[in-house]
Amino acid sequence: MSEAKKPEPRVLPYVLAINEGIRTVLSEQDDAFLAGEDVAEAGSVYGYCGGLLDQFGPRRVIDTPISEKGIMGLGVGASATGCRPIIDLMFMDFIGECMDEVANQMAKMRYMFGGKATLPVTVLTMGGAGGSMAAQHSQSLEAWLAHLPGMKVVMPSDAYDAKGMIISACRDDNPVFVVLNKSSLAMSMEVPEESYEVPLGEAIVRKQGTDLTIVAFGRMVHEALDAAEQLKDVGLNVEVIDARSVQPFDTATVVTSIKKTHRALIVHEAVKFGGIGGEITAQIQEQAFDYLDAPVMRVAAPFSPVPFSPALESLYIPNAASIVAKVKETLEL
Amino acid sequence: MSEAKKPEPRVLPYVLAINEGIRTVLSEQDDAFLAGEDVAEAGSVYGYCGGLLDQFGPRRVIDTPISEKGIMGLGVGASATGCRPIIDLMFMDFIGECMDEVANQMAKMRYMFGGKATLPVTVLTMGGAGGSMAAQHSQSLEAWLAHLPGMKVVMPSDAYDAKGMIISACRDDNPVFVVLNKSSLAMSMEVPEESYEVPLGEAIVRKQGTDLTIVAFGRMVHEALDAAEQLKDVGLNVEVIDARSVQPFDTATVVTSIKKTHRALIVHEAVKFGGIGGEITAQIQEQAFDYLDAPVMRVAAPFSPVPFSPALESLYIPNAASIVAKVKETLEL
Amino acid sequence: MAQAKKKAAAKKPAAKKTAAKKAAPKKSAAKKPAAKKVAAKTRKAPRTVAKKGASNQGPSNKTLKEMHLKMLRIRRFEERSGKLMEDGKVPGALHLYVGQEAVASGVMQHLTSEDWITSTHRGHGHLLAKGGEFKPMFAELFGRSTGYCKGKGGSMHISNMDLGMLGANGIVGGGPPIAMGAAFSNQFQGNKNVSVAFFGDGASNEGSVHEAANMAALYKLPCIFVCENNGYGEYTRQSKHQAIVDVADRASGYGMPGVICDGMDVMSVYEAAGEAIELARSGGGPTLLECKTYRYYDHVGIRGMGLNYRTDEEVEEWKKKDAINNFEKRLIQLGVMSRKQLDALDAKICEDIEEAIQYASDSPFPTPDQLLEDVYYVKGA
Amino acid sequence: MAQAKKKAAAKKPAAKKTAAKKAAPKKSAAKKPAAKKVAAKTRKAPRTVAKKGASNQGPSNKTLKEMHLKMLRIRRFEERSGKLMEDGKVPGALHLYVGQEAVASGVMQHLTSEDWITSTHRGHGHLLAKGGEFKPMFAELFGRSTGYCKGKGGSMHISNMDLGMLGANGIVGGGPPIAMGAAFSNQFQGNKNVSVAFFGDGASNEGSVHEAANMAALYKLPCIFVCENNGYGEYTRQSKHQAIVDVADRASGYGMPGVICDGMDVMSVYEAAGEAIELARSGGGPTLLECKTYRYYDHVGIRGMGLNYRTDEEVEEWKKKDAINNFEKRLIQLGVMSRKQLDALDAKICEDIEEAIQYASDSPFPTPDQLLEDVYYVKGA
């Protein structure tokens, strides 16, 4: 940490990048604390809070009862009164337990109070399927949050963004949900040791291309990049955009790309019907109708709860293969 | 009621049509009961449960504590075990208090149990703005529910449909949310005394037209019809479809219409971003891309919580004027 | 009035041991399963109401006058608001506090603007007692841009952060988790401020109250849970929404003291709240304070829906205990204020109210550009 | 074992008056604010554990053998499941019941398949005790189409409606509101069936449990709330998640009896549960029954995350109270079964388990077309 010469590029898995993001925030901001179920002594069931209790002590790293309404209320009340809470909601599926605190209090308090309350609270939560965790531990519910004026929602797809977006979220004076993905925990990449921000509300082009634009959310970015690789074999050069932020959504970056490629495919892990893909599709055709050579298509989860059996779950989750197939369909290949 | 000759056409307000819908169900189904906050002795704060306690007694018309999780759990547990509960959720905004019971239990139990549980439960709830009820008593959150495989969601726009859809919902062996609109309570029309169904999952063309298709949800149907009337003055003949059902959504009826009119406008009261309009837009352009002469447009609430002040609320809620303006924009008039 | 107070004062002082002690569960569990009852009883007993320090001598005349002023301001504000609603001058729903004035006033007498409170849908009284001013309050009820929330909140979200008032709340049970979070801030910041969550008997059945209470007790937060038991949740009387008579009975289940006071007697509230707040300020953790009270008006507005869910006799019976009438008699008796002074004060309040109504009526509505402001905090904006 | 039981039995019988009496709140309120403590104490006292009818003579040998069989089937099933998980043969999360067998077995001994239960994430034991069979259970854990849920639910949603088992639940606190709803059905239908909600000490802090308990007490539903207090919610010990030692202390706050029993002693559970269930069947309403117990394995799987949240000594201390070992000794002592018979039974169970595992392994996975089946109920489908 305190080496004299510039450290070698350092590779970190997503899980440790999350850890470092929180660690950085707690180091930089005296008013910040972390609270959630099993985040302190156990270091979170995913391990991403490991060592935080030791470093920052029980005043700032707090185990809570299994009381999501209480936990989210803690985030609302503490952030409105001068603290900068980081609230851990273990599984995104549990948001139903505290949706009132999220939707009616956290998201709305500033507006209802005529701008006189400011809630710098960050909620970390884990979405996504992939480990046979079944219907109540696998959901991607970002569309619910994005429908809530007042709330920001981001979905870091990799370790670098996970750290940077946690830092940005915690510096933001608005409530921000950082939706992580449990199937990405072991995914490694270079992550700087120092503190840095990844802006909220900005998409990023992960791969340049000309034939079609894929807009992917969270872990699906990697499936999209895989698909792009495979599509090279059939002579297709697709562009891949990592949406990164769901709310605010960076329509400009997406539209710019589509004006070049004339075709778009939205990919998310959430159920297709009512998922964020519909919103993005609507915005694309509102803003780039004349540029579209094909309908905006979507790859997303089908219309069922997440099944337990690996045999079904593997069919359920969008992947490179289903993306490739849909790209070909869009291009009428 | 027991008159010999056929009764005169009878006009009933929305609020009494709801009442008659529930009354019909309780008369027809011995296993049905109605439970909710202040539904029995007070007859609901909207008055639509008036007289039900007297007619059916306290065994079947039940006041509950202010415990939305408990109430929704009652609906889940009782419907899975042989009853046919009608659960009243006073304001749709309160769904945050019981979203787990709705989303993780009610919507998913059948699937998680491999099809071996059946939940014939109907939830009545009141959405919509218009009476300066402010941010926590005015929301339209049907998009959340429509994103939940297992749940049916309907939005009757008038008294006839309110009665018929309540009856259909209660005869359905699936969980159904009937989302009513509080600004429609006094709206009257002819409603038959006898029992009848309005199918769930079927849209209906309310006005034939050729120049553009408006797909409207709930109370917005009437604003759309008003707009259609006003648009006649500028020589436009728009078709108005009452979506009626959000989930399942009747894409076929909508697409058929658009193949005729080549233009579409979706109108709902919910916040535009992440609202159901995005989903419908996506489906329309997926299925009728080549028929569209203009982007599918949307009229919906802007990106803020519902404001209290009548001065702001009147700007916030979509109405005939904003629909007319958007139609003209779509047609580049 | 004095009677109820004395009864409360007669309660036995309980051992000072804190409720939240962290014994290993298995020990007391399998080894002596019958021990529960004893332990629970000890924890359950309310602490003594005998005063320390200044309050040992009873409140000063200044305090008595302040509490009276709080109550009267609320009463007149609410009466007038109700009329305005009936005249169609206040949009939306208006839940009035008339009858319950002693609760807000007795509790708030111990608080400064540094202390936080969360309120309910019935929030005007709390804000007024916390220092709310007539002008921005009426302006808010009228939906004007000069209101405390620029007209965006209205009655159900009226708030003032500078006064430590974290908002009325349209969600029953919405306040307590937020108050608990504010109390957490106080503890975290190491100050001596407290947080008070007001909620109703009906709200006590919401899961949110349960979770907030458990966490407050666990962390020994400076959080006071004030249940205003007015006997009804909307049109449902307490016996139809819970199988208990005293909400305070729930305190022992969280490991905090449960105390009952006469919510129609501002002195009873003042003393019980003072104890609880002092305990919280000194690190002793939360208290559940139940105030038995009554609302004179209907659930919404004055006459409401005109339902027969309670009898006129019941209302009249409670009005005999009227907090303001009885307290005024006492102030006269004690020579703190004369009838004439009281009448003058009343007249002045009414005058201020009319002036505030005029101010609010003359205030502009928010402009269209304000619709989309205040959704997010924007630096420098 | 016997000691704990005797202590429980020594509790004083309380007045038979029901908890949920509907006194007008204002009466007892403002008039006599101090009355609370007395009333609460009366309501709080657990009912006597002395048995009526058949159980007066103690359970029959048949009953003893059935309870033992239940416990042993659970133990062996769970041990084997844990191994299979470690071997990578069970996908997803597996929360094992080893250590807590006495609770499910003692409670379920009183139930038929007409009675409903809701379970938790730790649900295999409840299903087995309710009559669950090895084959469809292993098949479900393996995600096969022959499983109880056709492989769609897995461990966390395993269920069987025919056996009256309304599902394990991935949501902590998810079960109690559903059990309350099932109890409502029973009352509505006028039958004598009951509903039992199992939940943990950790779950007791969820708002859902609070709301369900209040409603069950209010309506006097035939619903028994069985809290399996194993001292931990995941890796957080009870003293770090609530400021009370006995979850049963919360019962009085709902107006229902709170009873504690030794969850490591199937006889203690059997007796306490018998009382509560009998009360519920006879229209006496709900009971909160807390069973002090312990899980031997980690929160998930056998070894879990390998955290040091509890000591080996603590685990060993609890194992001395092992429900099965001690009960087997007693069965031998009483001459109900011999060591040889017990060993033979054990061997047979293990054999059945291996056969079931084979069956499950040989079973087909669900086919792709099953993915979108069972989302809605479709008539005739």
Ligand SMILES: Cc1ncc(C[n+]2csc(CCOP(=O)(O)OP(=O)(O)O)c2C)c(N)n1
């Ligand atoms: C979550 C929620 N459920 C229901 C309501 C509707 N509602 C508003 S006030 C009220 C009664 C509240 O009763 P209580 O807590 O006793 O307060 P009181 O009105 O008596 O002051 C109800 C049911 C609400 N606003 N929020």
Ligand SMILES: Cc1ncc(C[n+]2csc(CCOP(=O)(O)OP(=O)(O)O)c2C)c(N)n1
């Ligand atoms: C609503 C919700 N919050 C958190 C979790 C994660 N979780 C699963 S089990 C568990 C601990 C439950 O503790 P307890 O109720 O005591 O049951 P035990 O595991 O001890 O049997 C937690 C926190 C969950 N599944 N659901």
Ligand SMILES: [Mg+2]
């Ligand atoms: Mg009340």
Ligand SMILES: [Mg+2]
């Ligand atoms: Mg536990």
